[in-house]
Amino acid sequence: MVKDQIKSDRDSALAVSIHDVSPLTRQGVEMMLSDLRGVGIAATSLLVVPDHHHQGEAGRDAGFMDWLRTCEGQGHEIVLHGFYHLREARGGLVQRLVTEHYTAGEGEFYDLAYEEARRRLARGREMLAAFDVTGFIAPAWLLGAEAESAVRDEGFAYTTRLGGVLDLRSGERTASQSLVYSVRSAWRRRMSLAWNSYLAAKLRANPLARLGLHPPDWRHEKIKAHALRLAREFSARRVIRYRDWVGA
Numbered sequence: 001m002v003k004d005q006i007k008s009d010r011d012s013a014l015a016v017s018i019h020d021v022s023p024l025t026r027q028g029v030e031m032m033l034s035d036l037r038g039v040g041i042a043a044t045s046l047l048v049v050p051d052h053h054h055q056g057e058a059g060r061d062a063g064f065m066d067w068l069r070t071c072e073g074q075g076h077e078i079v080l081h082g083f084y085h086l087r088e089a090r091g092g093l094v095q096r097l098v099t100e101h102y103t104a105g106e107g108e109f110y111d112l113a114y115e116e117a118r119r120r121l122a123r124g125r126e127m128l129a130a131f132d133v134t135g136f137i138a139p140a141w142l143l144g145a146e147a148e149s150a151v152r153d154e155g156f157a158y159t160t161r162l163g164g165v166l167d168l169r170s171g172e173r174t175a176s177q178s179l180v181y182s183v184r185s186a187w188r189r190r191m192s193l194a195w196n197s198y199l200a201a202k203l204r205a206n207p208l209a210r211l212g213l214h215p216p217d218w219r220h221e222k223i224k225a226h227a228l229r230l231a232r233e234f235s236a237r238r239v240i241r242y243r244d245w246v247g248a
């Protein structure tokens with residue numbers, strides 16, 4: 001079947017990802033998974049940060065690793081998501097503005113040099129060696145050219161950006177803008193609700209719909225309710241993990 005010929009909801013897919021999974025966010029993520037199960041989403045891609053903000057080294061937290069194993073056993077996918085999830089401030093004024101405003105300082109792999117990217121990817125892989133990890137997704141989806149080469153050379157099968165999914169083995173791209181909320185301020189939350197309603201309507205024609213969630217989304221009732229409503233609507237599709245989409 002050609003991927004862009006949708007015959008029914010079951011011919012199209014939904015991928016839900018939860019970003020920023022770490023010992024620091026585990027409790028919130030458990031709530032999210034429970035709520036998602038309630039609307040028919042039993043499998044997600046869990047984006048794990050190995051040492052979240054230098055404060056949450058996953059590998060040293062046996063309880064967290066056990067919980068992650070349980071999640072994987074239930075059908076969730078473990079995806080590597082940066083290493084520290086922090087972009088060190090560097091460079092001139094424009095660079096600093098990008099760091100501080102556009103990504104709120106989270107774009108760790110945005111302009112990382114090849115060798116450093118490779119080093120962090122290898123350390124992350126090692127920390128998650130107990131899991132079947134085939135994907136890497138950069139914090140804030142910001143993956144620079146050198147870092148992308150490092151991800152490919154490190155043997156990851158796929159990555160995603162805000163605008164789509166990239167199979168790193170074949171080079172095949174699937175265009176599909178991810179639904180994602182920005183909750184850092186009241187106006188951003190209002191804009192997010194309007195934008196995601198608009199985008200969700202557009203995505204009905206796309207064979208792949210993507211919903212990217214972050215733990216802070218669940219601190220805002222309207223955002224949470226909106227996300228769960230969209231998840232329920234799209235769950236008439238095949239609910240997949242990203243690895244299923246690329247067959248990895």
Ligand SMILES: [Zn+2]
Nearest residue numbers: 019020139140
């Ligand atoms: Zn993230």
